[in-house]
Amino acid sequence: MKELDPMILLAVFLEMLGPLLWLLLAMVLLGTAAFVALLVRERGIAASRLVRAQLVGLVGGVLALVLMATVSSSGFTDAAGPIDWILIVLVYGLGMLGTMVLVYTVAGWTRLLRRQGAAG
Amino acid sequence: MKSDNKNNTGPDEGLLREPLSRRTFMQLSALGAGALLLKPGAAQAAPKLRSAARIVIAGAGAAGLATASRLAARLEGATITLIDARKAHYYQPGFTLVASGIKPANYVTSSTADYVPHGVELIEERVAEIDPEGNTVVTASGRSVPYDFLVVATGLQLDYAAIEGMDERLIGQNGLGSIYHSPAAAEATWRQMSEFADKGGVGVFLRPGTEMKCAGAPLKYTFVTEDYLTRRGNRGKAEIIYNANNKALFSVPIVSEKVRMLFQQRDIKVNYDRVLQSIDPGRRIATFRTPEGTTEMGYDFINVVPPMKAPDVVRNSPLPWQQGAWGNEGWLEVDKHTLRHVRYPNVFGVGDIAGVPKGKTAASVKWQVPVAVERLLADIAGTESTARYDGYTSCPLITRLGRAMLIEFDYQNNLTPSFPGVIAPLEELWTSWVVKTMGLKPTYISMLRGHA
Numbered sequence: 001m002k003e004l005d006p007m008i009l010l011a012v013f014l015e016m017l018g019p020l021l022w023l024l025l026a027m028v029l030l031g032t033a034a035f036v037a038l039l040v041r042e043r044g045i046a047a048s049r050l051v052r053a054q055l056v057g058l059v060g061g062v063l064a065l066v067l068m069a070t071v072s073s074s075g076f077t078d079a080a081g082p083i084d085w086i087l088i089v090l091v092y093g094l095g096m097l098g099t100m101v102l103v104y105t106v107a108g109w110t111r112l113l114r115r116q117g118a119a120g
Numbered sequence: 121m122k123s124d125n126k127n128n129t130g131p132d133e134g135l136l137r138e139p140l141s142r143r144t145f146m147q148l149s150a151l152g153a154g155a156l157l158l159k160p161g162a163a164q165a166a167p168k169l170r171s172a173a174r175i176v177i178a179g180a181g182a183a184g185l186a187t188a189s190r191l192a193a194r195l196e197g198a199t200i201t202l203i204d205a206r207k208a209h210y211y212q213p214g215f216t217l218v219a220s221g222i223k224p225a226n227y228v229t230s231s232t233a234d235y236v237p238h239g240v241e242l243i244e245e246r247v248a249e250i251d252p253e254g255n256t257v258v259t260a261s262g263r264s265v266p267y268d269f270l271v272v273a274t275g276l277q278l279d280y281a282a283i284e285g286m287d288e289r290l291i292g293q294n295g296l297g298s299i300y301h302s303p304a305a306a307e308a309t310w311r312q313m314s315e316f317a318d319k320g321g322v323g324v325f326l327r328p329g330t331e332m333k334c335a336g337a338p339l340k341y342t343f344v345t346e347d348y349l350t351r352r353g354n355r356g357k358a359e360i361i362y363n364a365n366n367k368a369l370f371s372v373p374i375v376s377e378k379v380r381m382l383f384q385q386r387d388i389k390v391n392y393d394r395v396l397q398s399i400d401p402g403r404r405i406a407t408f409r410t411p412e413g414t415t416e417m418g419y420d421f422i423n424v425v426p427p428m429k430a431p432d433v434v435r436n437s438p439l440p441w442q443q444g445a446w447g448n449e450g451w452l453e454v455d456k457h458t459l460r461h462v463r464y465p466n467v468f469g470v471g472d473i474a475g476v477p478k479g480k481t482a483a484s485v486k487w488q489v490p491v492a493v494e495r496l497l498a499d500i501a502g503t504e505s506t507a508r509y510d511g512y513t514s515c516p517l518i519t520r521l522g523r524a525m526l527i528e529f530d531y532q533n534n535l536t537p538s539f540p541g542v543i544a545p546l547e548e549l550w551t552s553w554v555v556k557t558m559g560l561k562p563t564y565i566s567m568l569r570g571h572a
């Protein structure tokens with residue numbers, strides 16, 4: 001019981017984020033599902049949309065760092081050791097990846113649904 | 121319902137315990153903070169134990185609530201009673217952040233009732249008397265509550281009265297700060313310190329000559345004050361003096377030495393063997409006891425950390441150590457590995473009240489409570505437990521705004537890092553600050569609920 005188990009982890013995150021945790025988890029799950037469904041529908045990656053999504057992703061990474069700085073009352077200027085830089089890259093990476101997938105998926109589905117609407 | 125395994129405290133039992141266990145608190149804090157180094161184990165819900173045992177928990181702070189939650193989750197049919205007059209619950213590790221202007225006072229305040237687990241009765245009264253011979257406690261209103269097992273979790277008492285001239289009502293005026301007092305005092309201290317950081321002058325810092333909770337806190341505040349002065353461009357106008365109560369800055373030698381180096385780097389002057397004896401808040405003079413007599417120090421800002429002792433109810437009972445400094449201060453005479461009372465085997469002591477060499481932190485509570493609970497449950501079940509507390513204590517030592525050292529250690533002064541090779545304990549890191557500011561409170565609250 002004193003081991004790190006997923007339930008303890010869930011409890012700690014729930015304590016930290018409250019109901020926002022469920023919203024975030026739902027977003028991650030739905031987003032991933034929608035992304036995969038889009039890949040299947042389009043039978044591959046739309047290169048130009050991916051590049052655009054990546055560009056927005058770069059901003060998303062910065063936003064993640066800003067968010068992190070706000071909630072921790074500090075910033076990456078406080079980084080001192082290797083683990084700090086790893087954490088910064090991790091936060092930036094997650095922000096970037098999340099934004100990229102989100103933008104790519106939303107743009108893709110919007111286009112698909114619009115085309116369907118036009119066809120139908 | 122007498123315990124009959126009071127002698128099961130052999131030196132080598134429980135040695136096979138997973139080293140991961142004692143680290144869990146800090147790991148969770150860090151995981152909660154986003155460092156995803158997850159190593160999931162198997163979630164195990166132990167079957168409930170049927171029992172008609174009456175368990176009384178004196179004190180509903182960090183240790184009392186965590187104990188109640190864990191017992192309630194494991195027992196069926198038992199009567200579990202928490203007794204505490206204080207309606208507010210304080211997340212005390214956050215006091216330092218309040219006094220540093222990082223968090224508002226309401227960050228540390230919630231309500232005790234929010235954490236009382238289902239099926240546990242809370243008597244909102246002070247325990248006035250403990251009678252371990254008669255297996256009874258008596259509340260302030262005279263209500264007598266008999267028990268089969270007693271868990272003493274009353275925390276400690278701040279002894280401002282032991283400082284001559286000290287008046288708690290003056291905290292927040294005339295350069296007088298004292299973080300330990302309360303959330304409001306922590307906030308008032310922030311205003312005084314901030315004013316000092318704007319003007320400069322002499323800043324006096326200290327720690328008491330008694331046992332204390334979170335021995336890192338007085339050091340943290342010295343560092344934070346120095347940082348504010350520097351950030352506001354007034355460091356040159358200020359002198360910062362730290363008065364250690366003995367010949368060390370911290371009880372763990374390797375940490376003490378590291379702090380000495382950092383103090384030297386930041387030009388923080390250190391006096392050893394100085395204990396605050398009296399204070400004149402009007403004239404801003406603090407008088408310290410030294411081996412050579414007394415010495416006066418004028419100040420523009422002071423952070424008074426008062427002497428600490430066991431609450432009266434414990435000191436007036438047969439439960440404290442019978443001699444030595446711990447006897448005078450009244451700490452509970454428990455076995456340092458089992459937390460079971462040495463003379464009354466159906467009594468346990470957890471949290472700050474426990475008379476053990478280290479461990480007066482919330483992080484220690486996280487590690488002490490499961491040991492006392494496992495031992496108590498084994499008594500009820502008629503089995504034996506090998507659960508053992510090795511003194512795990514942790515103190516995220518803030519060394520400037522945005523950086524801290526994640527210091528964790530045990531009875532033997534060994535460093536016991538939760539993330540060996542990843543988060544270096546003696547290095548000032550942003551990651552450790554993130555753990556302290558983001559991960560610690562949710563982990564603490566989960567602990568109160570028995571989830572962590």
Ligand SMILES: Cc1cc2nc3c(=O)[nH]c(=O)nc-3n(C[C@H](O)[C@H](O)[C@H](O)COP(=O)(O)OP(=O)(O)OC[C@H]3O[C@@H](n4cnc5c(N)ncnc54)[C@H](O)[C@@H]3O)c2cc1C
Pocket residue numbers: 178179180181182183184203204205206211212213214215216245246247248273274275276299300333334337431433470471472473480481482483484485514515516
């Ligand atoms: C400024 C400060 C900074 C700290 N920083 C850290 C940190 O960074 N990390 C960390 O891990 N820990 C830190 N701590 C320490 C941590 O808060 C304590 O170690 C922890 O709260 C101990 O839990 P406890 O249950 O023993 O005591 P408490 O949480 O203090 O609870 C004791 C309870 O007992 C009750 N009580 C007292 N007398 C009686 C009576 N006669 N009858 C009934 N009830 C009674 C009180 O009302 C209280 O509710 C800090 C503490 C302070 C003050």
